[in-house]
Amino acid sequence: xxxxxxxxxxxxxxxxxxxxxxxxxxxxxxxxxxxxxxxxxxxxxxxxxxxxxxxxxxxxxxxxxxxxxxxxxxxxxxxxxxxxxxxxxxxxxxxxxxxxxxxxxxxxxxxxxxxxxxxxxxxxxxxxxxxxxxxxxxxxxxxxxxxxxxxxxxxxxxxxxxxxxxxxxxxxxxxxxxxxxxxxxxxxxxxxxxxxxxxxxxxxxxxxxxxxxxxxxxxxxxxxxxxxxxxxxxxxxxxxxxxxxxxxxxxxxxxxxxxxxxxxxxxxxxxxxxxxxxxxxxxxxxxxxxxxxxxxxxxxxxxxxxxxxxxxxxxxxxxxxxxxxxxxxxxxxxxxxxxxxxxxxxxxxxxxxxxxxxxxxxxxxxxxxxxxxxxxxxxxxxxxxxxxxxxxxxxxxxxxxxxxxxxxxxxxxxxxxxxxxxxxxxxxxxxxxxxxxxxxxxxxxxxxxxxxxxxxxxxxxxxxxxxxxxxxxxxxxxxxxxxxxxxxxxxxxxxxxxxxxxxxxxxxxxxxxxxxxxxxxxxxxxxxxxxxxxxxxxxxxxxxxxxxxxxxxxxxxxxxxxxxxxxxxxxxxxxxxxxxxxxxxxxxxxxxxxxxxxxxxxxxxxxxxxxxxxxxxxxxxxxxxxxxxxxxxxxxxxxxxxxxxxxxxxxxxxxxxxxxxxxxxxxxxxxxxxxxxxxxxxxxxxxxxxxxxxxxxxxxxxxxxxxxxxxxxxxxxxxxxxxxxxxxxxxxxxxxxxxxxxxxxxxxxxxxxxxxxxxxxxxxxxxxxxxxx
Amino acid sequence: xxxxxxxxxxxxxxxxxxxxxxxxxxxxxxxxxxxxxxxxxxxxxxxxxxxxxxxxxxxxxxxxxxxxxxxxxxxxxxxxxxxxxxxxxxxxxxxxxxxxxxxxxxxxxxxxxxxxxxxxxxxxxxxxxxxxxxxxxxxxxxxxxxxxxxxxxxxxx
Ligand code: FES
Ligand code: FES
Numbered sequence: 001x002x003x004x005x006x007x008x009x010x011x012x013x014x015x016x017x018x019x020x021x022x023x024x025x026x027x028x029x030x031x032x033x034x035x036x037x038x039x040x041x042x043x044x045x046x047x048x049x050x051x052x053x054x055x056x057x058x059x060x061x062x063x064x065x066x067x068x069x070x071x072x073x074x075x076x077x078x079x080x081x082x083x084x085x086x087x088x089x090x091x092x093x094x095x096x097x098x099x100x101x102x103x104x105x106x107x108x109x110x111x112x113x114x115x116x117x118x119x120x121x122x123x124x125x126x127x128x129x130x131x132x133x134x135x136x137x138x139x140x141x142x143x144x145x146x147x148x149x150x151x152x153x154x155x156x157x158x159x160x161x162x163x164x165x166x167x168x169x170x171x172x173x174x175x176x177x178x179x180x181x182x183x184x185x186x187x188x189x190x191x192x193x194x195x196x197x198x199x200x201x202x203x204x205x206x207x208x209x210x211x212x213x214x215x216x217x218x219x220x221x222x223x224x225x226x227x228x229x230x231x232x233x234x235x236x237x238x239x240x241x242x243x244x245x246x247x248x249x250x251x252x253x254x255x256x257x258x259x260x261x262x263x264x265x266x267x268x269x270x271x272x273x274x275x276x277x278x279x280x281x282x283x284x285x286x287x288x289x290x291x292x293x294x295x296x297x298x299x300x301x302x303x304x305x306x307x308x309x310x311x312x313x314x315x316x317x318x319x320x321x322x323x324x325x326x327x328x329x330x331x332x333x334x335x336x337x338x339x340x341x342x343x344x345x346x347x348x349x350x351x352x353x354x355x356x357x358x359x360x361x362x363x364x365x366x367x368x369x370x371x372x373x374x375x376x377x378x379x380x381x382x383x384x385x386x387x388x389x390x391x392x393x394x395x396x397x398x399x400x401x402x403x404x405x406x407x408x409x410x411x412x413x414x415x416x417x418x419x420x421x422x423x424x425x426x427x428x429x430x431x432x433x434x435x436x437x438x439x440x441x442x443x444x445x446x447x448x449x450x451x452x453x454x455x456x457x458x459x460x461x462x463x464x465x466x467x468x469x470x471x472x473x474x475x476x477x478x479x480x481x482x483x484x485x486x487x488x489x490x491x492x493x494x495x496x497x498x499x500x501x502x503x504x505x506x507x508x509x510x511x512x513x514x515x516x517x518x519x520x521x522x523x524x525x526x527x528x529x530x531x532x533x534x535x536x537x538x539x540x541x542x543x544x545x546x547x548x549x550x551x552x553x554x555x556x557x558x559x560x561x562x563x564x565x566x567x568x569x570x571x572x573x574x575x576x577x578x579x580x581x582x583x584x585x586x587x588x589x590x591x592x593x594x595x596x597x598x599x600x601x602x603x604x605x606x607x608x609x610x611x612x613x614x615x616x617x618x619x620x621x622x623x624x625x626x627x628x629x630x631x632x633x634x635x636x637x638x639x640x641x642x643x644x645x646x647x648x649x650x651x652x653x654x655x656x657x658x659x660x661x662x663x664x665x666x667x668x669x670x671x672x673x674x675x676x677x678x679x680x681x682x683x684x685x686x687x688x689x690x691x692x693x694x695x696x697x698x699x700x701x702x703x704x705x706x707x708x709x710x711x712x713x714x715x716x717x718x719x720x721x722x723x724x725x726x727x728x729x730x731x732x733x734x735x736x737x738x739x740x741x742x743x744x745x746x747x748x749x750x751x752x753x754x755x756x757x758x759x760x761x762x763x764x765x766x767x768x769x770x771x772x773x
Numbered sequence: 774x775x776x777x778x779x780x781x782x783x784x785x786x787x788x789x790x791x792x793x794x795x796x797x798x799x800x801x802x803x804x805x806x807x808x809x810x811x812x813x814x815x816x817x818x819x820x821x822x823x824x825x826x827x828x829x830x831x832x833x834x835x836x837x838x839x840x841x842x843x844x845x846x847x848x849x850x851x852x853x854x855x856x857x858x859x860x861x862x863x864x865x866x867x868x869x870x871x872x873x874x875x876x877x878x879x880x881x882x883x884x885x886x887x888x889x890x891x892x893x894x895x896x897x898x899x900x901x902x903x904x905x906x907x908x909x910x911x912x913x914x915x916x917x918x919x920x921x922x923x924x925x926x927x928x929x930x
Binding site: 022104482703707 | 908
């Protein structure tokens with residue numbers, strides 16, 4: 001029997017290798033309509049006219065929507081028109097929708113819509129956005145409806161400010177003998193899931209809105225449809241089949257809103273909104289950019305004393321998740337180190353860039369790039385080995401985080417162990433820099449990482465187990481299968497708890513918000529923890545019911561019974577017992593009398609003791625635990641042409657407990673690959689009018705086969721006591737330190753500090769030779 | 774636009790379909806024949822998610838008109854059953870979200886048919902046409918090598 005820790009093959013594997021797996025855009029119905037977007041070619045412009053007359057004449061066009069009379073939307077600040085009406089604020093913004101019988105007709109008509117634009121000066125970066133005379137992306141930011149605690153600064157581009165104040169900054173600087181003051185920046189980029197976004201919406205006669213969507217957050221869609229349009233939550237039904245990659249990008253809600261608006265315009269008929277690759281990259285929310293300033297102070301011996309940090313997050317044209325992202329960046333504003341005095345000001349800032357969605361790691365890889373690069377620069381100044389500096393200051397149980405949470409042995413993983421292991425794996429003692437010949441050098445770089453999940457304090461997860469007649473079980477959870485194999489891991493847990501074969505746990509892959517118990521969002525590596533706790537609770541509930549009915553039939557006390565191999569039996573005499581199949585659907589006595597009924601186990605979970613952050617100091621408990629790790633990379637750098645090859649990349653992640661060996665490794669190497677792509681090659685390239693010049697996979701080029709380094713992955717297992725089997729998150733951690741480690745390795749190779757991403761040969765050459773853009 | 778009736782041979786079955794001459798093979802496979810295993814990832818030849826086999830060669834079905842496929846044998850992912858490549862992808866955990874998988878499998882299957890002894894460089898140049906965003910390619914590499922005799926794992930034996 002395969003069990004916890006084993007490499008159980010994912011439940012939907014056969015569907016996926018035969019082409020039978022269904023994703024949102026694969027399901028179509030006869031008579032469905034198709035919507036095509038008209039998007040803005042400008043990043044900032046006033047719209048003076050929208051001429052739709054030609055488009056409306058095209059045969060087969062059912063509606064042309066230009067966006068008037070729609071509410072403003074957005075998750076924490078309602079600052080976004082679903083379809084822009086007066087002005088556009090980013091390149092790719094939707095300015096009209098055409099609904100037609102076929103995609104071809106919709107496209108032809110969309111091309112006939114003429115919008116007149118009057119270009120406005122653009123805001124090019126967060127640093128530019130806060131300059132005194134910067135153009136305003138939103139003229140009246142303070143007037144928007146917003147959540148409590150969000151404080152946009154009137155007549156500015158700042159949508160929110162999170163403050164972290166821990167200890168006494170002045171004292172920290174007094175105690176510091178060596179200081180560094182560094183700045184870093186990178187532009188927004190993209191998630192680039194292979195499946196582009198799409199959604200279908202239909203309005204039923206009774207007013208129910210049925211939405212099919214490629215989303216990581218179907219339950220959020222349900223909630224937001226209620227918030228934005230006042231539709232009763234019970235009348236919003238959101239279906240999500242398998243999702244072709246998300247990485248956070250599909251946790252934002254956009255395509256569903258457009259589909260709903262389109263359906264409404266055609267009397268509730270089903271309409272599909274499908275995103276082309278270009279639209280998926282620039283119209284849909286992207287990966288956030290950042291301008292950062294990090295000041296660190298330490299004693300001569302290398303004890304960190306103080307950190308003073310400013311993060312300007314590139315919130316793009318609309319706030320949506322940007323504010324939350326900037327808050328998460330503040331929560332873990334340093335690396336995983338003991339620092340008594342911390343001051344951080346994290347801002348979410350409007351620019352004329354595409355607006356951000358969460359991205360794997362939720363601001364942590366971004367912040368760690370800035371912080372961990374600074375650690376290396378500090379180490380050089382101190383003449384201390386960079387790994388040793390990290391080890392010396394590693395955060396431990398008993399220490400406090402920037403939001404002043406006192407950590408214990410359960411709530412933080414083991415940083416020193418991770419450092420020690422990665423040191424061996426990358427052969428650190430060989431030296432950071434090895435000269436191969438007069439042209440080639442090999443260099444190594446490291447980074448530590450940590451992360452907690454700043455999810456809402458009241459996020460819930462539920463699970464239902466129903467038994468089949470043959471004693472097997474069906475598992476229903478609101479976790480979306482986006483590729484992480486979470487539902488297979490949940491099945492492993494249920495099988496383990498019920499002591500049955502994992503093959504006897506059937507998993508429902510599709511999420512349907514009407515019949516599937518809620519799981520807040522499939523993000524933040526919380527699937528195995530929260531949904532796992534719920535699934536285990538459901539299994540316990542089912543066991544109680546099985547034992548109860550068995551106790552009647554066997555005429556034995558419930559606590560004299562045990563389970564195993566699909567049976568309930570007497571502890572003392574295991575041969576006396578009943579098979580699950582005989583009691584899972586009720587029990588029938590020989591004379592025909594029956595008792596019981598189908599066994600249905602239910603369980604739920606809610607995180608304990610989370611609090612909001614104090615607005616003045618940031619003090620508060622943001623998440624359930626901090627998972628940690630240490631990463632390293634070795635590169636081969638060519639000093640003549642500034643190109644480099646990634647040789648080996650190593651990750652040591654404290655996952656608490658490995659639940660599925662091969663899946664866990666795959667999550668880590670996949671995340672490492674993504675982190676190296678973010679660090680080394682991917683960015684939107686903007687022109688001087690903030691237009692994205694490379695919104696396609698030929699010019700925005702993810703890592704291809706054969707371009708990856710050798711991966712070395714090891715795990716540390718420090719249990720998180722609250723989590724099933726002690727497991728910590730593992731889906732994001734592999735990404736977090738990679739950009740910083742790459743930056744550190746290349747800075748060592750080149751001999752000058754690199755402060756921007758992505759680390760392309762051109763950037764390295766410009767930095768080394770002091771050549772501006 | 775006027776539609777034309779053509780006969781396509783897909784996965785060994787002949788089907789008559791009514792298409793626009795401008796329809797891509799990918800569109801017709803998905804919309805007319807309901808074979809949605811081939812995926813639209815970019816519709817621009819950049820990602821390989823739509824790869825099928827036409828004749829004996831892998832082809833990005835988003836770059837080919839359906840009308841060009843008349844009189845040719847087209848094999849899609851639905852046309853493979855229990856192929857070595859499919860089994861290898863399962864055994865080696867060579868996918869996560871699975872969206873790139875049909876394209877990769879068709880490409881590898883065709884590589885195996887055309888160059889059963891492909892060396893590392895040949896493998897790399899063939900695989901370069903597909904993108905996987907979930908994995909770090911390590912497992913795909915292991916799966917590919919396990920089905921090709923030129924693959925390292927077999928050399929070692
Ligand atoms: S969809 Fe054909 S190559 Fe991307
Ligand atoms: S498995 Fe998701 S893109 Fe390859």
